[in-house]
Amino acid sequence: MMKTSLKTSVELKGTLQDAPVPALVRIPIQKNQKPVVKKKQIVGRGQVVAETKCISAFCTGYVHATIDGMVEDILPNAIVVGPLPAPKEGEDPQMPVRPEPCAELDSLSGEDLCRKLLELGIDTNKFHPSRTLIINGLNPEPGVVVSEQLLKDAQKTLEVGVRILERAVKPGTVKIVVAEGKNITLYGCTTVHASDVYPATIDPLVVLTATGVERPDNVDIISVSDLYRVGRVGETKLPLLDAVVGVGESVYRVLTGTPVQDLLNVAGVPYGADWKIALDGPMRGEAICDLTVGIPENCTAITLVPADQFPEVQPNPCINCGECVLACPARVQPGMLSRYAEFTLFEATRSRHVDACMECGMCTFVCPVNRPVMQFLKLAKQHLAAQDEFTASCRLQS
Ligand code: SF4
Ligand code: SF4
Structure with a gap:
């Protein structure tokens, strides 16, 4: 087993920096998002390029062009926007149209505000009205420091985010969970301290720490990055363009x-x-x-x-050592589930609670034969979800 620290908190060395504007972008889109632009269309920064097929106000956000340019390609999983073409001789350059700031963002509330946030690119499917809202302020994984960096450098934006969510979903209580020993506070939030040793930093375990209850149904949890995105839209009143x-x-x-x-x-x-x-x-x-x-x-x-830092993960046979069972925070049997998935016995994983898996990766991490244990479980979940979707779409023939 490789030796590496699972502690996620760090001493931050720098400040949040702006990366330069690229010449071309490949903007990811998801299965439920429909492109609304055509190839060779000129688009302005902030213009909608894909919409979500959803009538609810709580859904995946719209997708926007992040640079002024021309749509070069529309792929199943991305829209490619390249530079604006040079004008033909004697013609004026084509001017992309950028959206105006959304003035009504300050006056809307409730579902109307959620709908507007969705149109501006926010994934509102993470929010539900009147629930307890937990902000996971722990860094998500070892070596990933975005949460602490944003809490240090973007407090004003995060505060705007909290204020907007207060109007949009009117949460009962808002708590922020930060690492033990860290003196971090955020406007409008009660601070709760938790272990920063992975996997204690993943959402279901943070909810357990903050509420004392496993999988409570009246609690929403978002990351600091999620909150920052809401705050960024609130500050600029423009569509979400950055990560x-x-x-x-x-x-x-x-x-x-x-x-x-x-x-x-x-x-x-x-x-x-x-x-x-x-x-x-x-x-x-x-x-x-x-x-x-x-x-x-x-x-x-x-x-x-680095190539020589970690052993290659391969579908080696499980030796039934039980290490993954000891490491699993969901208390399922990852080794056995991975064997079912490996031999396409996906239905057998359902009754053995594969859906309880939090996809933390600890089973793969500790496996002495380097099996892709979590990846097998994700495969099983994808198959079961596709099967359920198909079953739900079936209609009796008349
Ligand atoms: S990824 Fe593995 S260790 Fe983590 S919850 Fe799922 S089965 Fe358990
Ligand atoms: S740790 Fe690896 S070898 Fe051991 S039981 Fe789990 S999957 Fe099998």
Whole structure:
């Protein structure tokens, strides 16, 4: 087993920096978002490029162009916006239209405000009216410092975020959970201290610490990054355009869709061709093999893993040692579930509570034979979800 600290708190070395505007962006879109632009269309910074297929005010936010430019491609998972074309001889350059600041943001409340936030790019599906709201102020994973950086450098924006949520969802109580020993407060929030040793920092365990109850149904939890996004929209009154992402010891505010390669160039962090690179942290992040991929708005870090630092994860046979069971905070049996998933016995994982898995990655981390245990469980969950969706869509033939 590799030796690495699971402590997530750090002594911050720098301040939040702005990354430069890239020449081209690949703005990620999700399955439930429908592009509303065409190829070769000129778009202005902040213009809607994809809408969410949802009638509720509580849903995934709309997607916006993050630079002025021309739509170069519309892919199943991204909209590519490149530079504005040079004007033809004798013609005026095409001027992109940018949206005006949303003046009504200050006067709206309740569901109307949630709907407006959604249109401005906020994922409102994380909020429900009148529940207790917990802000997870712990850094999400070892080596990912965005939460502490934002709490240090963006207090004003976070305060705007709390004020907006007070009007939008009218939470009963607002608590912020921070690391033991840290003197951190936030406007309107009661401070609660918790362990900063992973996996205690993941949302379900933070809720347990803050409320004393497992999976309570009257509590919403959001990250500091989520709150920052609300505050950023409230401050600018413009659509959400940026993500806050850590690379090495630095944290950048970067336009959504900026290619990973561009941010790595800005950060100047050395890495080898055989290193692993992941979006988000080392425990839960997703490895990427293409550095042109655009940074999603909810990305917290670009993690660089040297080739010789960690053993290669491979589907080696489980030796039934039980290490993953001891490490699992959800108290399921990851080794057994991973074996069912490996042999496509997905239905067997359902009755053995695969849905209780919090996707913390501890099982993969401790496995002595380096099985991708959590990844097998995620595969099982995806299959079961797809199967349920299909079943729900079935109609009796008349
Ligand atoms: S990822 Fe593994 S250790 Fe974490 S909750 Fe799921 S099964 Fe348990
Ligand atoms: S830690 Fe790995 S080898 Fe041990 S029981 Fe879990 S999956 Fe199997």
